[in-house]
Amino acid sequence: MAIPSFVDRVTLHVYGGKGGNGCASVHREKFKPLGGPDGGNGGDGGSIILRVDSSLTTLVDYYRESHRRARNGVPGRGDHANGATGDDVVLAVPRGTVVSDADSGELLADLTRDGAELVVAQGGRGGLGNAALASAARKAPGFALLGEEGETRRITLELKLVADIGLVGYPSAGKSSLIAAISRARPKIADYPFTTLVPNLGVVVAGDVTYTVADVPGLIEGASEGRGLGLEFLRHIERCAAIVHVIDCATFEPGRDPLTDLDVIEAELEAHGGLADRPRMVALNKIDIPDAAELADLVTADLEARGLRVFRVSTKNGEGLRELTYAMAELAALRAAEPEPEPARPVLRPRPVGGVPDFTVVREGELWRVRGEKPERWVRQTDFSNAEAVGYLADRLNRVGIETKLLELGAEPGDGVAIGGDDAVVFDFAPQIDVGAEILGRRGEDNRFVEERPAAQRRRAKDEAYHQARAEEENSE
Template sequence: MAIPSFVDQVTLHVYGGNGGHGVASVHREKFKPLGGPDGGNGGDGGSVILRVEPGLTTLVDYHRQSHRRATNGQPGRGDHNNGANGEDILLGVPDGTVISDADTGEQLADLTGEGAELTVARGGRGGLGNAALASASRKAPGFALLGEEGETRTVVLELKVVADVGLVGFPSAGKSSLVAAISRARPKIADYPFTTLVPNLGVVVAGETTYTVADVPGLIEGASEGRGLGHDFLRHIERCAALVHVLDCATFEPGRDPLSDLDVIEAELTAHGGLEDRPRLVALNKLDIPDAAELAQLVIADLQARGLQVFEISTKSGQGLQALTFAMAQLVAARRAAMPAPAPKRIVLRPPSVGGKGAEFTIKAEGELWRVRGEKPERWVRQTDFNNTEAVGYLADRLNRIGIETRLLELGARAGDTVAIGGDDAVVFDFAPQVDVGAEILSRRGEDQRFTEERPAIRRRRDKDAAYHAADDEVEGEYTFTSLGDLADDAPALDHGDDGVRER
């Protein structure tokens, strides 16, 4: 199947690059057995960015290749070497492209103006290495954080031509000929219907006003319901400041005349919607033909009675074209003057939320399960290597720091309840409250003492220490203090101190 040269609507699948993993590494050098952690951070993944390119007029490139993927960030390395960031992908789109989410239908952006851009798929952040995780209480972490996955999204790109004036009318009414006569555009012109298969743009200069004119493929009755070709391109006149009805005064089709053609086109515009406030002009075309000139004289009064400004033109001889171009320029200038001045760009600084720890997550009871949602806890879970118990302990510290355990207890959670962090791909674990998660980690590398029971040797040592101190306190109560001057020469042997003795 042949690929069309003009495409104004495509579905695009975009993938942000994954962030590189951090690395857990210890500096090794001769005569320096305790060199400290030196693991580097992973690089950030690349993003997919859509940007308006002024030279583009079609979305055909994304019709040919509808999957675009940014590069991944590189993992960190030892000796404090950070991984390289992934490269962003810049995708050029025509001016007037509307981006919508394919799943929800939500409009994400309307890109108009050169340089306007939108990041549709963000790259994942790289994970921290153990050098960045080191602190005064954790001097040599034996773990690193994993890189985050890049954002995946399916978007719909819809092109709406940015033009000031839209030409509408039946097939072969002379719209393409009018664009060619008043501008340097050279659309395809032939003597059969539906010659124009794509919108054509022409730049017109009338006095001090420069504007663009769009030639929309011919409309027929039922176009808004899918008949003919015009229904695919009605979106291209939504941005126009004015509409010009090009009426064929020399048609040989039975049952057609300028007034009935105007009624049919207006009915299709009304069915499409959103164009009621656009000013209209009427151009009675092909007046170089004698019969057409006579017909035009018969309908001018009726058109003017409807409040329409009528121009008699001939694209072949040039009759009336100058007056029409200046009338279009007047409407465009009035529309531009009525538009509010663009607000100056301001840099807005939004400080982080101060709503407290509870504002960073939400907890809901779902039957026998407690579900925790929030950007921070879900991101921390994705960064955790669950094969490393020390990394799991670090995750527990982070979750407890923002108050998840406290909030669960307030809501009535009990030890052994099931807790899930995240949505469909949630991490599920059993709730174990009141675990001592002190800042110091004294266990061996790769282990976390908070997830093991107290060893019997430690318990016996603590019992002996308690018994020793109790016995020492009891002995202290049986001694009395006596000065050296009060002692007799025949005193029994005493235990001498610095300035006194204790007597049994």
């Protein structure tokens, strides 16, 4: 199947890069076998970013290749060497691209400014190395944190052309001929309906004003309900500053006349919605034909009585085109004079101190389920093949109060505890145990730097024996 040259709606699969794993390494030198942890952090994964490029007019590149992936972060290494950050992937999109989540339908952004950017798939954070995890209580961690997976998303890109003037009308009304006559655009022109299958953009210069005109494929009655091509292209009129009705005064179809055609197209625009405030003008086309010129003279007064500016034009001999282009330039100049809308500023709503907890615990049958951003992220960062890493995770969960909450709700040792949603990790509940007035050593703690080495103990014993012998000699004298 041939790939179209104009695409205004695509579904794109985007994958942020995975963060690099942290490194667990211990510095070693001669006569210094335990020089301390020196594992570096993993690099963050790359992100997928949309950026507006005003030179583009189609989404065809993403029709051809609908899966885009960013690079992963590089793992950390020993000697405090941090991994490199994965490269971002910047995807250029045309002005007027509306971005939404394909699964939920949530609107993510409306990209109308040149250079505007949107991160649609955030890269995963890199894992910390054991050098960053070291503390006074855990001086030599024998583990590191794993890098997080990047964000995966399915988004919909929908293009709504950003033009100053939109030309609308029945098929074969002469819209393509009109845009070809007043600009350098060269759309396909033929004497049969639905010649134009994609919107065309033309740049028009009228005096000191330069503006864009969009030729929207022909509308028919019922277009807003899916008849013809109108439903696919009505969206391209939404951003136009003004609408010009191009009416065929030379049609021989029964039941058609300029006033009826205007009423039908206006009904479809009203059914589509959001266009009632746009200025309208009427171009009565094909007046180079004598019968069409007579019909245009008959209906001009009725159209002007509706408050519409009417122009009698012919794309064949150029009659009336200069007046029409200058009238459209006046409307385009009004848009140019409007102040540029300020970009929306993010609203920061910090959590109140002592407010909502970082997790929730609910009972689901025989299982206790824990949900929360922090505990779920900590689980993803944990290497479950390393006992110290699992102990460190248990300490983190206990520090935010999860074990206390489970005990308050009646959890008993050995109960199943799931942290996360569908891909949850399930543990057997084993709370920390108190022994007398002391708590057992922290899980994941390395006691090699807490206890004295055997050689130091022997040296200390010899020193004590020597001083004791000297003291006895002095006493005997």
